[in-house]
Each structure stands twice: as structure tokens, then as C-alpha cells.
Amino acid sequence: MRTHYCGQLSSQTIGQEVTLCGWAHRRRDHGGVIFIDLRDREGLAQVVCDPDRPEMFKVAESIRNEFCLKIVGKVRARPAGSTNANIASGEVEILCQNIEVLNPSVTPPFQLDDENLSENVRLQHRVLDLRRPQMQKNMMLRYKTAMAFRRYLDNAGFIDIETPMLTKSTPEGARDYLVPSRVNAGQFFALPQSPQLFKQLLMIAGFDRYYQITKCFRDEDLRADRQPEFTQVDIETSFLNEAEITGIMENLIRTVFKEAIDVDLPNPFPRISYSEAMQRYGSDKPDLRVTLELTEVTDAVKDVPFKVFANVANSENGRVAALRIPGGNSLTRGEIDAYASFVGIYGAKGLAYIKVNDVTQINESGLQSPIVKNLNEAALKAIIERTGAQSGDLIFFCADKAKVVNDALGALRIKIGHEKGFVNGSAWEPLWVVDFPMFEYDEENKRWAACHHPFTSPKDEHVGLLATDPGKCLAKAYDLAVNGWEMGGGSVRIHRADVQEQVFSALGIDEEEAKIKFGFLLDALKYGAPPHGGIAFGLDRIVTMMTGAESIRDVIAFPKTQRAQCLLTDAPSEVDEKQLRELHIRLRQKVEPQVKA
Template sequence: MRTHYCGHLNREHIGQTVTLCGWAHRRRDHGGVIFIDLRDREGMAQIVINPDAKAAFSIAESVRSEYVLKVTCVVQARPDGATNANLATGEVEMIATEIEILNASLTPPFQLDDENLTETVRLQHRYIDLRRPAMQKNMMLRYRVAKTLRDYLDTNGFIEVETPMLTRSTPEGARDYLVPSRVHAGQFFALPQSPQLFKQLLMVSGFDRYFQITKCFRDEDLRADRQPEFTQVDIETSFMTENEIMDIVEEMIRQMLKKVQNVDLPAAFPRMSFHEAMTRYGSDKPDMRVTLEITELSDVMKDVDFKVFAGAANMAGGRVAALRVPNGAAIARSEIDAYTEFVKIYGAKGLAYIKINDVTKLNEEGLQSPIVKNIHAKALQAIIDRTGAQNGDIVFFGADKTKVVNEALGALRLKVGHDKGHVDGRAWAPLWVVDFPMFEHDEENDRWAALHHPFTAPKDGHEDLLTSNPGAALSKAYDMVLNGWEVGGGSV
């Protein structure tokens, strides 16, 4: 029916007669000449209907937004001064000779270029929402990403295997979605959280390089980065070390972003231990574009009079840490109060701070804060020296259990960093986080639980620690982080 997609026409097609099919994005009547912007998944083409094409002109007069049209036209160059650099087809226009209305349309519930649509309206009219150029671009991007990943993995000897969706429940950390069986009353299938059981079956069967772009289901409370179902690239290999696996996956991501978005990632992603990430950034997925860092102060706060700091510093598993914000002394009290409420989300009881007026004066004149009088000079000097604080800075503090301090200051680091422009300007900052602990202590039940999952092997030489000192045992686990988001993870 069509000879070309709308978005593919350019100067190379000048003089050709083409047939296009698509939706009337907008219609403009310029008093004698009608213009219709015809849209399909590849882009937009400007159709010109002149009065001398009487049949086509008559039909064009009745066309409204979202009519589905078939147009036969001749491609010609746009007049001087009429080109549109924002369109791939902006150097040409199509002179219509025939128009056929394939389907008329009621007035759409919203304009496709309306950027203020609510989620409810979009979902109520999903078939219209998916016509919007932004959504079409997203769908095409998703397809190109999946194709690029498949091509790369195929080149590297992986085979794609589709695994079952209805399976038995396996303990992997989250709740399973259950599907009742009609045949076996009272029995249930589980939807897989990942193809864990099946990919291990494939490995012991000799399929040493497997991948699948698969749906995963987890019955968890929803949040911005958690959905009831999501798609992941699932990979399993045999006879490979963790470094070999990381190299393959890193190159896969590097090539994918280059081919799909023309983004150049570093030739080698930096690597950071879990301990360093938590100590310096308060997160196991730090956004490395943010230039702020957390500073350890527990050792110098054990004997201060400020009981909040001393109590945390002397607590088993406690921590006192600081976050210096350059030029932060200008932050208004109302903003500090808002940041205080923000850290409470992460379990912090408050947010102490010191504004640095004069680093040479270790008193309430040089260091503006109600807590200064309860911290001795040696500790105040350590704060200045370790954080590198300068006149005009502000230093925020966290003092509590290590987990609370890390989560609160880690989140504050990101918020203040982006709010106040403390970022290094990179669009993309990849990172590998490695050397995860094998276990974390479940204080409520007084037991050790797997930090990643029970299928993770201990780091070479740490086998004996599994019984003698589980908290010190490290694992062969690794996460890929991009701009503060965990985009992938795995383990041997």
C-alpha cells in the first residue's frame, strides 16, 4: 500500500512519486493551499495540497486531526527559507495528487504534543498515548537496545533459550506472584523472579553460555524504581571467572550505548569495593557525577560532650560522619530544615550542621552552630582538616547506627549535590562495585542472611570465614552502576 515511510523522505527522493500512509498530525489551511503534517512511526512529512488537484483538495478540506490517510504525492524541495531543520524531512515537501481517507477519527481526547497530561488520562486512552512521538521514540529505542544486545551476545557465543513462566516457588528474596491451578485444586504455580532454577539447569546440561531477554515478577511494594514486572537481560555462563564475565558485560553495555545513543563510555569502567562505596558515598550504587564525599569522624568523637556524637561513636556498629558542601553557608535556614525532614525519611533523628565562617577560629564566632560549644578543639580541628572545609562552606553530620548514617548522608549527598550543582558535568558515569560482603546481620532475628542471594560463592581464601567470622567474608558478587542506578548485577 505504501512505498515509503514518512520520516524516510529527503532530497534523494526529489522528483519521485511516492505513496505514504499515516495519521494527520495537524492540518493548516493557508487560504487556498492546505498543509497536512502526516505522521507514522518513522517521523513526519509535510503534504501540500493545491487547489488545482481538485479531488485531493476536496478531501483535504474534510480531514481533521488523527484521520488515517493514504496519500500519493510527488517529492519536491521546499522553497528557500521554508526548510525545517528540526525535521529529518525538513528539506522536502510532498505535493499531493491523490488522497484517500482510510479511517475518519473523532476529536481525540488530547493533543499529542500536550506535555501536561496526567498518567490517568494517558492510561485511559493508551492507544492515543502510544501515538505520541515521545512514546514512539521510546518503543523504537527499546527495540534497538534489545536487538543490539542480542547481536552482541550471539557474536560472543551465547545462545538464547526461552524458559518457562509457570514454575514452582524458589526462595530468592522477594515474594512470588502465585497462579492457581485449575487442574490441581489448592495448588499454585509461581511466576519466576528470575530464571534462576532454569539457567542453572542449562549450565549443568552443558549449555555454557546462555542468555534471555525475559520477564521477571516480584510481588513487592511499588516505588519509583520497582515494578511488579520488569524485563532483564539474563545471562549465565560456565568456565568463566568473575573478571571475564564483567569484561563481557561491560563491553556489551559500551557497544549498546554507542550504537543506540552514540554515547562513548570509558574504555575501562572504574571499580570500587563495597566498603569504599559505603564509607565515602553512603551507597552501594553511588552517583559518581556528584562531587561531594562523606568523611569518617567516629574516632575523634568518642570523648566529646555532645552526647549525640559521643553515643554513636561509642556504640557497637555506630558511626559519626560528615558531608561538606562547598559554599553551603549561603543555604537558608528554611532549606536546612527541609533537608532535616528529608534525612528523617532514612531513619535519621535530625541533621546537625556547622557553617564555616572562619576556619582559623575554632569557636562559635568562626564556626556557626549550636553544637560547637559541646565539641572540643581537637575534634573541631579534625572536622576542618578531614573534610577540607573552607570559609563559606557548610558541614552536615550524621550520627547513629552505621546503616542509618550511610543511608541518610548518602541520600543527602545526592539531593544537595544536584540541588546546588555539585556535579562534574559528565552525562554518564559507569562504575563496578565489587567485593560485597557475603552476609549481613539480621538484628531482629539475630542471624546472618545472604546480602545478595544464597547462590553466591565466597571470595577465594574466605571459605573458612563462613563459620569463624561470617561478617568478614566477602563474596564473588559485582554490580554495575550507572549515574547512581544499579543497572545490573551478578555473582559466581
């Protein structure tokens, strides 16, 4: 039906007769000459309709936005001064010979070039939203990125194997989406949170190198970078150690970025331990574009009269950290108060500060702050020396449990860094974070929980700590962070049944519970399971970063809202009583229809 896409027209096609198919993006009547901007997935083309052909011109007069059209015409150069450098076909236009309306359109609910649409309107009319040039670009980039992953992995000997969508519920971590079984009354499948166990089984089965671009599901609270269903590039390989796996994966990401958006990432990526990342940046996915860093001062304030600092510094798991803001003396009291409110979001009870008026005077005449009089000279000297503060700087402090301090100052570092221009100018800053702790203590349930997942292998030298001191056990785990986002995470897995049983024991999972939940894995590990490990990359997040979009909803064709609803199809929705009976389900109370938002 067509000979060319609109975006393929250029000076090379001048003089050719072409047939185009697409939608009327805009129609303009210039006193006897009608211009139609025709749009398809590759771009726009300007079509000129002269009144010399009365039948064609009459059709052109009837055309409105979003009519689906077939246009036949001759490509010619645009008149001097009328080229459009913003579109691929901007040097040429089509002198129309014939127009066929393939399908008219009712008036759209919004203009496709309106940049101020509410997201709810866009999601409710997602089909039209997807016609917008930016969304077309986003989805095409998503395709290019996925294909770049596939090409690299195929060439590296990985094979694509599908794993089940209906599987066993193992409620460790996020909530499962449950699927009732009609033929097995009272029993449920779960949609996979990841293919983790199946890809390990594939390694035990001898497939050696596996990958899959697959949907995963988590029934959890949503944010800009989360969806109830999301896509990950899932990878597993055998007979490789941490360094070998991360080496292959690092080259994969460099290749994907080069092929998809022509970006040359650094070679090699820097590496940092989890412990150092938390100490310096307050985050295990630090944004290295921001030049500000946290400074440890816990030991320096243990003996100060200021009890807010001293009590925390002498408590178990307490931390007092500083964040130096070069030239921060210029911050107004209103800005400082706003930053104090901001850290409150992360549980911080306050944000102390010192303005360094004269760094040579380590006292109240050189340092301006309500807390200076309650800090001794030794503590003040240590703070100035460690932070490297100069006259005109400001130092923020946070004192609380280490997690609260890390979360609060880590977020404040990013906020001030980008607001005040403390960035290094680099567009992309990838970073491997390694040597994660195996476990973190769950205060609410009074037990150890896996930091990654319970199938992550401990460091060889730390296996003995599983029974004696799990909190000191480090994992063979690695995350790839880019610009403050976690791009992917993985680990070397446990391939010995006895070590897996020890990890379950440390997590408070007894032998009977382990057998019920993971018996198939424990049995498989006994049949000569090879050393293996892998990683999973979040495809949605990667494409979001590449496009610079504010939300992953802008790179997913049909996403859910933050309330896990699809406004286009009005899902989730009620089902009839017959369906419920077939599934052996009775609702405990009548469900009131919810307002979609």
C-alpha cells in the first residue's frame, strides 16, 4: 500500500513518485493551498495540495486531525527558507496527486502536540497518546534496546529459554499476585516475581548460558520507577566467578548503550564496596554525577555536651554524618528550613548546620550555628578537617540510626547537588557496587532477612559465619548503578545443598518449611549442581534513563497507574458470580466500585 515511510523522505528522493500512509497530524489552509502534515511511526512529511486537481482538493478540504490517509504524490525540494531542520524530511515536501481517506476520525480528546496533558487523560486515551511522536520514539528506542541485548547475548552463546508464568507462591519479600486454580479447589498459582529458581534449575540442567526478556510481577506500593508488571532482562551462566560475570555484563551494557543511543560508557566501570558507598554517599546506588560526599563524624562527637549527637554516637547502630556544601553560607534560613523538612520524609528528626564564616577561628566567632556552643574544640576541629570546609561553606549534620542518616543525607546530597549545580558535567556515571551484606536484621519480625534473595552465595571465607554471626557475612553479590538508579542486580548463587540449608537456617526457615517452599530446588542441588550466577537488568528503567522520561510509564505501551489500575481497559474490574463459583471463591464482603484514578 505504501512505498515509503514519512521519515524516510529526503533530498535523495526528490523527483520520485511516492505513496504514503499515515495520520493527519495537522491541516493548514493557506488561502487556496492546503498543507497536511502526515505522520507515521518514522516521522512527519509535509504534503502540499494545490487546487489544480479539484477532486483531490475537495477531499483535502474535508480532512481533519487524525484522519487515516493514503497519499500519492511527487517529492520536491521545499522552497528556499522553508526547510524544517526539526524533522527528518524537512528538506522536502510532497506535491499531492491523490488522497484517499482510509478512515475518518472523530475529534480527538486532546491535541497530540499538547505537552501539558494530565497523565490520567493520557492513560485513559492511551492509544492516541501512543501516536504522539515522543511516545513513538520511546517505544522504538525500547525495541532497539531489547534487540541490542538479544544480539549481544546471542553472540555470547546465551540461549533464550521461556520459564513459567504460573508458578508456586514463595512469599519472601514483595507480595505475590495469586491466581486461583479452577481444577484444584482452594489452591493457587503465583505470577513470578522473577524467574530466579527456574533459571537456577536450567543451570543444573546443563544449559550453561540462559537469558530471557520476560515479564515479572510484584504486588507492591508503586512509585515513578515501579509497576506491578515490569520487564527484566534475566541472565544466568555457569562456571564463572563474580569478576568474570560482571566483566561480561559490563561489556553488554556498554554495547547496548552504544547501539541504542550512541553513547560511549567508561571502560572499565568503577567499583566500590557497599560499605564505602553507604559511608560516602548514603546510598547503594549513588549518583556519581553529584560531587558532594558524606563525612563520618560519629567518633568525633561521642564526648560533646550536645546530647543529640553524643547519645546517637554512643548508641548501637547510631551514626552522625556531615554534608559539606561549598559556598553554602549563602543559603537563606528559608532554604535551610526547607531542607530540614525534606529530610523529615526519610525519618530524620532534624537537620543541624554550621555556617563557616572564618575557618581560621574554630569557635563561635568563626562558626555560626545554634549548636557550636555545645561542641568542644576537638570535635569542631575534627569536623572542619574531615569535611575540608573552607570559609563561606555550610555543613549539614544528621544524627540517628545509620539507616535514617544514610537515607536522609543521601537524598539531601542528590537534591542539593542537582539544585545548586554540584555536578561533574558527565551525562552517564555507571558504577558496580559489590561486597553486599548477606543479611539485614528485620526489627519488626526480630529475624534476619536476605538483602538480595535467599539463594545468594556467601563469600567463601564467610560461610562459617552463617551459624555464628550472620550480620558479618558478606555475599557474592553485585549491583550496577547508573546516575542514582539501580540498573541491574545479581549474584553468584548457592550451588551446594548444605550451604543453602545453612542460609535457610540463618533466615529462620526450618527444614520442614524449606522443603515445602523450595524442596524442588534443594533436591536438584544434590545432583552435581555447577557453580553458577547471573544478573537481571530492568529494561523499563534502562529505557526510561535513555529517554530522559520522568516515569517508566512513558516507556511502557500500556502501563498501570500508581494505584495499579489500567485506565484504558478499566482493569481491575469485578467478575460475575459464576466465575467466582468456578474458582471456588466467595467474597468476604461486597466490594464497592472504586473511582479510577
